[in-house]
Every structure is written in C-alpha cells, then in structure tokens.
Amino acid sequence: MNKKFVxxxxxxxxxxxxxxxxxxxAGTKIYEVFSPxxxxxxDDVLGIKRSRLPIVAFFCGLFGTSFALWMQIWMLGFDWPxxxxxxxxxxxxxxxxxxxxxxVLCAAFGMVITFFIVSKLKPTLRVNMFDKRSxxxxxxxxxEVKDGVTDMAALNELxxxxxxxxxxxxxxxx
Amino acid sequence: MQHVSxxxxxxxxGGKTYHDITEDVCRQVEAxxxxxWAIAFGVSLIGLAIFFYSVYRTLWFGIGEWGLNKTVGWxxxxxxxxxxxxxxxxxxxxxxxxxxxxxxxxSSINRAAEAMTIFxxxxxxxxxxxxxxxxxxxYWVLPLPNTFGSLWVNFNxxxxxDVFAISTYFSVSLVFWYIGLIPDFAxxxxxxxxxxxxxxxxxxxxxxxxxxxxxxxxxxxSLILAGVATPLVLSVHTIVSMDFATSVIPGWHTxxxxxxxxxxxxxxxxxxxxxxMIITRKTFKLEDYITLEHVESMNKxxxxxxxxxxxxxxxxxxxxxxxxxxxxxxxxxNRAFGPYWWAxxxxxxxxxxxxxxxxxxxxxxxxxxxFIISIFVNIGMWFERFVIIVTSLHRDYLPSSWAMFSPTMIxxxxxxxxxxxxxxxxFLFVKFFPVVNMAEVKAILKSSSEVPQGHHNHANSxxxxxxxxxxxxxxxx
Numbered sequence: 001m002n003k004k005f006v007x008x009x010x011x012x013x014x015x016x017x018x019x020x021x022x023x024x025x026a027g028t029k030i031y032e033v034f035s036p037x038x039x040x041x042x043d044d045v046l047g048i049k050r051s052r053l054p055i056v057a058f059f060c061g062l063f064g065t066s067f068a069l070w071m072q073i074w075m076l077g078f079d080w081p082x083x084x085x086x087x088x089x090x091x092x093x094x095x096x097x098x099x100x101x102x103x104v105l106c107a108a109f110g111m112v113i114t115f116f117i118v119s120k121l122k123p124t125l126r127v128n129m130f131d132k133r134s135x136x137x138x139x140x141x142x143x144e145v146k147d148g149v150t151d152m153a154a155l156n157e158l159x160x161x162x163x164x165x166x167x168x169x170x171x172x173x174x
Numbered sequence: 175m176q177h178v179s180x181x182x183x184x185x186x187x188g189g190k191t192y193h194d195i196t197e198d199v200c201r202q203v204e205a206x207x208x209x210x211w212a213i214a215f216g217v218s219l220i221g222l223a224i225f226f227y228s229v230y231r232t233l234w235f236g237i238g239e240w241g242l243n244k245t246v247g248w249x250x251x252x253x254x255x256x257x258x259x260x261x262x263x264x265x266x267x268x269x270x271x272x273x274x275x276x277x278x279x280x281s282s283i284n285r286a287a288e289a290m291t292i293f294x295x296x297x298x299x300x301x302x303x304x305x306x307x308x309x310x311x312x313y314w315v316l317p318l319p320n321t322f323g324s325l326w327v328n329f330n331x332x333x334x335x336d337v338f339a340i341s342t343y344f345s346v347s348l349v350f351w352y353i354g355l356i357p358d359f360a361x362x363x364x365x366x367x368x369x370x371x372x373x374x375x376x377x378x379x380x381x382x383x384x385x386x387x388x389x390x391x392x393x394x395x396s397l398i399l400a401g402v403a404t405p406l407v408l409s410v411h412t413i414v415s416m417d418f419a420t421s422v423i424p425g426w427h428t429x430x431x432x433x434x435x436x437x438x439x440x441x442x443x444x445x446x447x448x449x450x451m452i453i454t455r456k457t458f459k460l461e462d463y464i465t466l467e468h469v470e471s472m473n474k475x476x477x478x479x480x481x482x483x484x485x486x487x488x489x490x491x492x493x494x495x496x497x498x499x500x501x502x503x504x505x506x507x508n509r510a511f512g513p514y515w516w517a518x519x520x521x522x523x524x525x526x527x528x529x530x531x532x533x534x535x536x537x538x539x540x541x542x543x544x545f546i547i548s549i550f551v552n553i554g555m556w557f558e559r560f561v562i563i564v565t566s567l568h569r570d571y572l573p574s575s576w577a578m579f580s581p582t583m584i585x586x587x588x589x590x591x592x593x594x595x596x597x598x599x600x601f602l603f604v605k606f607f608p609v610v611n612m613a614e615v616k617a618i619l620k621s622s623s624e625v626p627q628g629h630h631n632h633a634n635s636x637x638x639x640x641x642x643x644x645x646x647x648x649x650x651x
Contacts, residue, residue, distance in 0.1 A: 013620070032385045032386065032387070033385065033386040034383060034384045034385055034386070035384055035386065035389065036192060036196075036357075036361070036384060036612075036613060036616055037357075037389075037612075037613040037614065037616040037617040038389040038390070038392065038393050038613070038617060039386075039389070039617075040617075042386050042389075042390075043386070043390050046386050048386060048387055048390050050394075051390055051391045051394040053391060053394050053395060053398065054394060054398055057398045057402075061402075071317065072329045075317060075326040075327075075329070076326060076328075076329055076330075079324060079326065080323070080324060080325055080326055084328055084330045085330060087330055091329075091330055094329060094330040095329055097332075097335035097338065097339065097409065097413055097416075098329055098334070098335060098338045100405075100409055101335075101338040101339050101342040101406075101409065102338065102342070104342055104346060104402045104403075104405070104406045104409075105342045105345065105346065107398075107402050108345075108346045108349060108350075108399060108402055108403075109345070109349065111395060111398055111399075112349050112353065112395060112399075115353075115391055115392075115395045116380070118391070119387070119388045119391055119392075120381060121356070121380040121381055121382065121388075122380060122381055123376075123377040123378075123380055123381075124376060124377070124380070124381040125373050125376055125377065126376060127360075127363065127376055127379070127381055127382075127383065129364060129383060130383075132364040132365075133364075134383075134384055135357070135360045135361040135363075135364045135382075135384055136192065136193060136196045136361060136364065136365070137191065137192035137193040137196065137616075
C-alpha cells in the first residue's frame with residue numbers, strides 16, 4: 001500500500017521548533033521530523049519520551065560484572081586452584097581490573113546493539129529518504145495524508161504560515 | 175538555555191552556513207585524491223613496507239633479531255607499546271571527557287582524534303603480540319577451554335589485565351567512533367553520485383535517516399558511551415602502569431605510577447593531536463573549523479598535563495631518596511647521571527621545560543611554535559618510557575649482570591614501520607571518511623559561529639506567526 005505524505009521544509013531550527021508546537025496545537029499529527037543534526041528541545045515539543053537505553057546499558061553492565069566475577073572465581077578458585085604469588089585462590093582485589101573492563105565492554109556493546117535494533121539501523125544498499133536535503137542543511141517535517149480526510153489546502157497553509165520554505169508531496173511505496 | 179560568554183571566541187569562523195559545512199567536509203571525500211595526499215600516502219606505504227619486512231624478520235628468525243639481552247628483556251617493544259597507547263588516550267579524552275564537560279570546542283576535532291586513538295591502539299598492539307614470538311598463539315592469552323586440562327590464564331597478572339583493558343578500549347573506542355560517523359556517512363551517501371560510493375556509504379550509514387526519534391536515542395547512546403569511556407580510558411593507562419608498578423624492580427615499584435602514566439598519556443596524546451591537526455587543517459583547508467582557539471585550548475591541556483608530569487618526575491626522585499631504600503635511590507641516581515643520562519635529560523627538557531613556553535599567549539597561538547613543541551613532547555614522552563624501562567632494568571642487583579641495551583636495525587624498523595602503519599590508516603581515513611564531525615559542528619553553529627547564523631532567515635520567515643513564538647527559548651545543550 002502506498003502512503004502519501006506532505007513534507008514541510010524548514011531551514012532554521014528555531015522556526016522548526018515553533019512550527020512543531022503550533023502544528024501539533026492545531027491538532028495535526030506529525031509523522032516524523034528529519035534533521036541534519038540533533039536539535040535540542042525537539043524531544044519535548046514532539047513528545048518523544050526519554051530513551052530507556054541507559055537502563056539497557058545498566059543491566060548489560062551488571063551482567064558483565066557478574067559474569068567476570070563468576071568466571072574468575074570459578075576458574076581460579078574451583079576449576080583449577082593454584083597458589084600464585086602467595087595470594088589466596090580467590091584473590092578479589094586482583095580480579096577487579098578484568099571485572100571492570102568486562103563491565104564496560106558489556107554495557108557499551110549491549111547498549112549499542114540494542115540501539116541498532118530499536119532504531120532499525122542495519123547495513124542497507126538503498127535508503128529511501130523523504131528529502132535528501134535533510135542530511136545536509138534542511139529540516140523536514142513529514143505529515144501523513146489520508147485520502148479524502150486531509151484538507152490539502154489547509155495543511156499547505158498551516159505549514160507555510162509556520163515558516164516552511166517549501167511544501168512538497170511525497171508518495172512512499174511500501 | 176546555555177549562556178555563552180561574549181568573550182569566547184567563535185569556534186567556527188568565516189560565516190559558514192550548514193551547507194558550507196557539508197561542502198567543506200565532503201570536498202576531499204568526493205574529489206579525486208590530490209597530489210599532496212598521494213605523495214604522503216606513498217611515503218606511508220614505504221613505512222608500511224618497512225614494517226612488514228621487520229615483522230617478517232622478527233617472526234622468521236625470532237626475537238633474537240631485536241637488541242634484547244638477558245638483563246634488558248624489555249626495551250623498545252614495550253616503550254613503543256606504552257607510547258602508542260598513550261597517544262591514543264587523547265582521542266578518548268576529547269570525545270568522552272570533554273563531552274561530559276560540555277566543551278564545545280571538541281566538536282570539530284573529535285573525529286580525527288578518535289581515529290588517531292584507534293590507529294594508535296592498533297600500532298601499540300603490534301608490540302606485545304610480536305614480542306610473543308609466536309603471534310599465531312596469541313589466543314592463549316584468552317581464558318579459553320584448552321587441551322592442557324583447562325589450565326586457565328592467570329587473572330592475578332597485570333599483563334593479563336592489559337589484554338582485557340586494551341581490547342576493551344579498542345572495541346569501545348571503535349564503536350564510539352562509528353556511532354558518530356553514521357550520520358555523516360548518511361550525508362555523504364545522499365550526495366554521492368557514483369554507483370560504488372552510493373552503495374558503500376549506504377552500507378556504512380546503516381539506514382540512517384536522521385529522524386527525531388533516532389537522534390534522541392543517538393544522543394543518549396553518545397552520552398552513556400562517554401560516561402563509560404571516561405573511566406575506561408583512565409583504567410587503561412592505570413593498568414599499563416601496573417605492568418611496572420606491581421613488579422619489585424627498583425624504579426618501577428611505585429604507587430605514583432597510575433596517575434603519572436595517565437597524565438603522561440594525555441600529554442603525549444594532545445601533542446600528537448596537535449601535530450596531526452595542524453597538518454590536516456592546512457592540507458584540507460579546514461582553518462575555519464580548526465581555529466586558533468582550538469589550538470590554544472589544546473595547548474592549555476598540554477601545560478596542565480606537562481606540569482603534572484614534571485611534578486611526578488620530581489616526586490619520584492624525592493621519594494627514592496626519602497624512602498631510604500638503597501636500590502631505589504641508586505636506580506634514580508643512575509637514571510640521571512648514569513650511562514643513560516642523555517635519555518633522562520632529553521626527557522626532562524622535552525617534557526618539563528618546553529611545554530612551559532605555552533604560558534605565553536603568543537606561543538600558544540602560534541602554529542609554528544605549537545607544531546615544534548608538539549614534536550618535542552612526542553619525543554620527550556618516548557624517552558620517558560625508554561628511561562623508565564631500560565634504565566631500571568639495565569643495572570640489576572648483581573653488577574655481574576649489568577648490561578647496556580642497543581637497538582638493532584630490526585628494532586628501529588618495527589618502530590618506524592608502525593609510523594607507516596599509522597599514517598597509511600590515517601591517510602585512508604582522511605580520504606574516505608569525513609574528518610570533521612559535520613552533524614556536531616552544525617549543532618554548535620548557531621551558538622558558536624562568527625556570524626549569528628540563520629538570524630536573518632529567521633526574521634524573514636517568521637511573518638505570520640505570533641511574536642510570542644519568536645522569543646521561545648530552546649535548549650541549546
């Protein structure tokens with residue numbers, strides 16, 4: 001099924017932020033906003049919830065800590081105990097560095113892999129952009145059009161009156 | 175809202191627009207390689223050839239090709255290892271620590287500095303792996319089930335901690351660097367015209383569209399990665415210093431080593447960043463992005479860390495005397511006035527005296543002076559590791575086993591060769607990857623550029639909206 005979108009193109013982040021607020025206040029649903037860089041404050045005006053990735057990082061890190069401690073204690077304490085440098089078999093202070101490193105490794109990789117999965121980031125040969133200028137210098141606001149429901153002229157006027165420098169239509173083939 | 179002091183100099187000069195940033199950074203990625211790049215790359219390939227030849231000799235004939243002897247069992251290999259790892263630390267410091275401190279000047283230099291980190295760690299890793307003599311058995315350092323009845327690795331050994339520290343450091347830095355590259359690869363992808371470039375950058379950019387949701391997650395991920403990379407970078411050089419500090423060799427067995435090594439690492443790393451940045455900004459005409467303000471900020475870090483290192487040298491010497499340990503005191507007297515006095519005083523001159531010149535603003539802001547001093551610091555920090563390692567080892571407890579170390583051509587070859595390896599990777603990076611983080615520079619453009627960017631557009635396009643919306647505050651950082 002094809003989906004139709006109206007794209008409002010902006011060239012300034014402050015205008016964009018105000019526009020988002022006004023357009024949402026007017027009761028129009030914004031499908032997505034694309035920008036060449038992260039805009040601070042856009043999360044609030046778009047109503048994007050805080051990411052839960054730090055929680056993922058915490059638990060992955062916790063797994064790293066426990067795994068590293070378990071591994072070292074089991075290997076040197078139970079599986080093949082040996083006296084090294086007169087230390088006890090389970091010499092916790094000298095297990096700290098490896099434990100720390102594995103905590104960081106698991107936290108970082110766990111979080112990044114989750115980020116790739118939830119943001120659908122994967123190597124692709126062709127990427128369908130709404131407007132290619134949004135990775136260069138333009139800010140693109142996409143609003144979904146429902147045939148027969150959306151008043152195109154009013155939407156165009158709404159976008160333009162809120163500072164859009166261009167309003168385009170785009171059909172996305174699913 | 176963030177207050178930007180009016181005294182602060184602009185971080186982006188020349189009245190750039192967003193599109194100018196894209197153009198300026200993508201230029202060398204899209205253009206055919208220029209002659210200067212080709213020559214520099216050619217020279218690096220010669221260095222790489224030297225590396226391969228020296229490695230071949232080391233592996234074919236064994237470690238006997240190096241100048242090591244029974245007394246000095248660690249020399250250039252470990253010196254070069256610590257030196258290269260130390261250089262890497264500046265990249266992480268710039269990308270992670272300065273991100274946590276909200277230092278905006280990091281934006282235009284973090285990409286290249288992180289690349290430097292990754293390539294420096296690759297060079298560093300070569301030395302312990304080659305010193306193994308049989309690198310194809312390098313996996314023995316991992317705790318893998320094995321046919322010796324599962325005799326595990328020794329988790330009490332700092333050398334094993336190093337394995338974990340360096341490999342974690344390398345992989346986390348690589349991931350951090352790559353995450354930052356994804357949006358910029360998307361920019362290049364959307365401009366690409368050639369069929370290969372289009373596909374290659376599409377694959378590299380991982381389907382990035384720049385939607386608000388993914389930017390929000392991207393920012394969270396960057397912040398958390400910075401948060402974990404900061405203690406990581408400190409832990410790495412701490413653990414490297416423990417290779418020495420946990421031994422009982424006079425001159426090595428010191429508790430001051432971890433902070434002293436970390437400061438030294440940042441010191442040498444910033445010097446290397448300066449050396450590379452001064453060349454890069456000139457070659458690729460990035461003077462508007464890597465400004466004198468950036469150079470000055472880095473020079474300030476050099477003064478601080480250089481002074482920390484200077485204090486560490488003095489403290490070490492004082493404690494050696496104050497401890498009353500005869501061997502410890504001898505090790506230090508021997509460093510400064512023994513047969514390796516020239517190495518010690520080269521270190522002192524390059525690391526303690528030269529960076530103090532940066533107290534003068536003129537010198538701090540002079541590119542030539544900065545370039546020369548950065549080279550001095552690089553040399554000085556190499557000597558620091560050489561002094562610590564070789565002078566502590568060469569006079570053992572028994573005078574009958576005293577020896578001197580002299581490098582062979584293969585020692586020199588492996589060291590010079592790693593420069594070849596480093597610069598080959600670095601030149602490939604500057605050709606095919608965006609050297610300046612475009613997205614981040616665009617994000618600071620409004621608050622930190624010379625001309626209040628977009629202000630005029632703003633005023634023009636605002637007619638029709640209420641005046642209340644024009645004064646709407648937005649969070650800048």
